[in-house]
Amino acid sequence: MSGPGATILGFGARHRVGAAALFLAVFPWLMPYEALAVNILVLGLYAVGFNLLFGYTGLLSFGHSAFLGAGAYGCGIALVHFQIPWFGAIVIGVALATAIAVVMGYLAIRTRGIYFAMVTLALSQCVYYAFYQAVGLTGGENGLRGINLSEIGVLTLKVDFLNPTVKYYLILAFVVFALWLLSRILASPFGAVLEAIRENESRARACGYNVERTKLLAFVLSGAFCGLAGTLSALHLSIVPIETLHYTTSGQAVMMALLGGMGTFFGPFVGAAAYLLLGDVFTVLTSHWQLVLGIVFVSFVLFFPKGIWGSLLVWAGRR
Amino acid sequence: MSGLTIDLLLLQIVTGVALGSVYVLLAIGLSLIFGMLTVVNFAHGAFYMVGAYCGVFFYGLTGNFWVSLILVPLGVGTIGLAVERFLVRPLYGRNIDDPLLLTFGLSYIFIETIRILFGLNGIPFSTPPVLSGTVDIGIGFFPLYRLFLIGAMGFLVIALWLFIEKTKFGLIVRAGARDPEIVRVLGVDVSRVWLAIFGLGTGIAGLSGILAAPLQAVTPEMGIPALAEAFVVTVVGGMGSLVGSIVAGLLVGIVVSLTSLVAPEMAKVSIFALMALVLLVRPQGLFGRAGLMG
């Protein structure tokens, strides 16, 4: 297929991070309200981190809420209980998420492939109970409150985090940075190994790749990206609800990835936007939006497994 | 830990066996479905929950617990048949994760539908009068209903064993579990076998739901921790192994029960520690076959 559509997509594919940054820079003006734009950024990063493992490596994890939550709680606890400045708190949040990913990944990858989803679900449930019980640090059932950033120092400037526009662009900076890292990883030799493992694990092994070690590294990277999303979420919402660690949050990642398009660079973002917009529309109409979500998801599994963005790419002749 | 006698310990172990009985039934259903269809049923917890609510419904309707015990697995199993026939079957031959994803989405539909029909808050399910009260089992007084649970589990396990070992259909199950190709080669209509097994597995899940109902609050979310627990039991026992489901289910029940005696705040987390231990030492599960389903 030729024509302006293909040309634009081609350009976008080669300079995907720049294209994403550009689009996301003007994004707030497309959204009905700014908090939604920030939510899409944060959840989009969460979905993108998840997609590294699911769409590119082919490992379906149902435990990614542990990383979003660890990042959020790590960052929040550092700020609230230890008065660590915001940037250090982000680093701590990501470090905590990464550490949990190392342990979880090591245990989960030991199992046969089909157990993977089950083990990750079970282990993240364990993390949920652990954080729930540590009421002193996490606030337990009520969540962690008081993550109030107002005036913060960014490099040498002082900015007002409470200003929605400032908040959006600061979070955007982190997200674009993460997308840039991700893009490099996917374009590297390591990225090719991930896709090879997804396509045919035994073949990859015969080529000489240590599949288990590679999977673990992918798992940890995925956890780190999701942890970063968690820290940003904590700063944005000023609280960390306990539901962040719940199994439904893991399910959220799965849904966004499928709705958007697994194994594509932009897909998860599209999925996050679709998920949040759909939610916004339907919670106005009914209190039973989960039913709509379930039906939509099941329909996608049956009829649109490539997701919105993935199907679009196929239609435009690029996959 | 004053007052910890042998009797108390033994009582706690029996409690663990009662608790484990529900786990055993859940895991057996999951294992059957996986063993034959290679599908990880992420809606298994939801079927369990639906079973509990169907129990509420039928018990309320008939006032007879025994009749409800028969109607619930039939009802839930029928839902399972419909799910396999119309939702899961189109996915065979596609990506191996697709049925898993589908059943995951299905659980959202089930949970929300139950919320619509029965409300957001839990419904109490009182122990049927004929099974309430306690019994002296020599080491102390023990709730009759929990003894009934253990008995029911034993009965079902034996019935299932007879079915699999002694009937023609059971032969197909055994052959298919080892190698689905063999079943096809034998000229058996594999799709009907899969349909039946999915119905059987979900029916057992529903039955566990009504059996478990008097022990806990019947809420729309009760299936979520149950799913995690069923997964732990399956990983510990070994996927596709019925013996594994039984041993692991009872083991997990006893671990939870003993932990809540000694360190109650660790009780919920203890099963994951057990699972982690098994993963480190024997990743295929206690009775799983190494090299199954790479």
Added chain:
Amino acid sequence: MTDVILATEGVSKQFGKFIALNNISVAFERGKLAAIIGPNGAGKSTYFNILSGAYPPTGGRLLYRGRDVTGLPQHRFAHIGIAKSFQITNIFPKLSAFENVRVAVQARHRRYDLWTARESLTEVNDRARELLTMVGLDRMDDRAAEDAAHGEQRALEIAMALASEPDLLLLDEPTAGMSPEETQVMMRLIVKLSETRTVILVEHKMKLVMGICERIVVLHHGELLADGTPAEVRSNTDVKRVYLGQEKS
């Protein structure tokens, strides 16, 4: 003194109660094109899997260049110089033919590189193109490899096996499912490859290998039936009895 590249000493393999291989001792010489043949069910695939590291034997030892490699993990075999192709075509289905080989070439040195853009690795990319040309696939486009013809996929497998610069190439029924023309092309390729490295084939079509191989190993019901040059094997009475009716002159 002959130079032995790969040897099995008393290798047996049991699956549960079923004995697939019993006490197989063979020493394969460097540089000699060898074939492992036998009727279906003889244990050829099991033997191949042990030689190529897919799983360890239940008993006995596997020796590569005199070094005991019994039980070495599968992914290490490529690093010590042994490469294999699979009986059932085992490629990366949705990747292009070029990417299939490129990934295989990359495995030598760039397994954990998270940073360099793969397009800029000219050495790897050029070598991949070389290998594709060597097996006659230089004109393959960017289509998914699973869409290629069967013969092309088998050739791709060989190109991928060559990517690790192996001293020893193990091929499991390389002509399986091929037309007579494709088979001829493949056999010519195998002979050419055996000029620069040791190649060991598994085949069940005896006629194919008799003409080109220097060493034949015959398996039957998991036992070693015969082991020698084609002439020795052809005149072996046990072999004649087993292949009666199947052998064509």
